[in-house]
Amino acid sequence: AQSVAQPEDQVNVAEGNPLTVKCTYSVSGNPYLFWYVQYPNRGLQFLLKYITGDNLVKGSYGFEAEFNKSQTSFHLKKPSALVSDSALYFCAVGDPRGYGQNFVFGPGTRLSVLP
Amino acid sequence: GAVVSQHPSWVICKSGTSVKIECRSLDFQATTMFWYRQFPKQSLMLMATSNEGSKATYEQGVEKDKFLINHASLTLSTLTVTSAHPEDSSFYICSATQSTGMAYEQYFGPGTRLTVT
Numbered sequence: 635a636q637s638v639a640q641p642e643d644q645v646n647v648a649e650g651n652p653l654t655v656k657c658t659y660s661v662s663g664n665p666y667l668f669w670y671v672q673y674p675n676r677g678l679q680f681l682l683k684y685i686t687g688d689n690l691v692k693g694s695y696g697f698e699a700e701f702n703k704s705q706t707s708f709h710l711k712k713p714s715a716l717v718s719d720s721a722l723y724f725c726a727v728g729d730p731r732g733y734g735q736n737f738v739f740g741p742g743t744r745l746s747v748l749p
Numbered sequence: 750g751a752v753v754s755q756h757p758s759w760v761i762c763k764s765g766t767s768v769k770i771e772c773r774s775l776d777f778q779a780t781t782m783f784w785y786r787q788f789p790k791q792s793l794m795l796m797a798t799s800n801e802g803s804k805a806t807y808e809q810g811v812e813k814d815k816f817l818i819n820h821a822s823l824t825l826s827t828l829t830v831t832s833a834h835p836e837d838s839s840f841y842i843c844s845a846t847q848s849t850g851m852a853y854e855q856y857f858g859p860g861t862r863l864t865v866t
Contacts, residue, residue, distance in 0.1 A: 670857070675759075675840075675860070675862060676859055676860060677753075677755070677842050677857040677858050677859040677860040678793070678842065678844075678857040679857070680855075680856070680857075724792060724793070728855070737783075737795070737855065739792045739793045740792060741791070741792045742790075742791075742792050
């Protein structure tokens with residue numbers, strides 16, 4: 635069974651500093667990895683995904699994520715955090731064959747960017 | 750493109766009544782839609798998979814007679830919470846998939862907050 639872990643419930647960072655939100659995964663076979671962001675009382679917004687190719691994936695709003703197969707990690711990063719980045723971030727692992735049944739979300743990490 | 754809408758965005762109902770939530774793919778055809786439930790400060794939990802023209806597939810522990818799902822067209826799926834109780838109060842999110850070759854894209858609606866009093 636696929637699983638996703640986000641070891642930090644909360645990440646605090648000062649505005650302008652780099653941020654990292656951690657994600658590790660467990661899958662059988664090739665991983666298909668996603669990051670989503672959720673603002674209060676809103677649905678999920680897609681940030682980026684890794685399917686194949688370069689290990690460094692660039693996404694929306696200046697975010698990027700690095701796929702590390704040996705460490706089974708897919709950490710989300712941004713060089714300079716903004717207060718508006720404060721939100722709930724979900725890492726997810728999917729399977730193109732199984733759609734939602736094999737689309738598993740992590741528990742989420744709340745990011746607070748302090749002015 | 751690839752916008753998913755939900756209606757209503759929030760609803761308050763009395764215990765024992767039924768509530769219908771709509772999920773629409775606005776600019777693409779979605780053969781498959783998913784319904785998720787999210788409790789405060791928790792992740793999304795998949796409730797069911799909805800395929801156009803067929804019965805929904807429910808995840809273990811989800812009561813299919815309580816959460817009725819109808820996927821009548823390629824752009825509309827509905828979730829009806831029947832005989833709602835306060836414990837059904839939650840944030841319900843739908844998503845729709847659009848196949849793109851080897852991978853797929855899953856687009857999420859903005860969610861519906863249900864409060865049962």
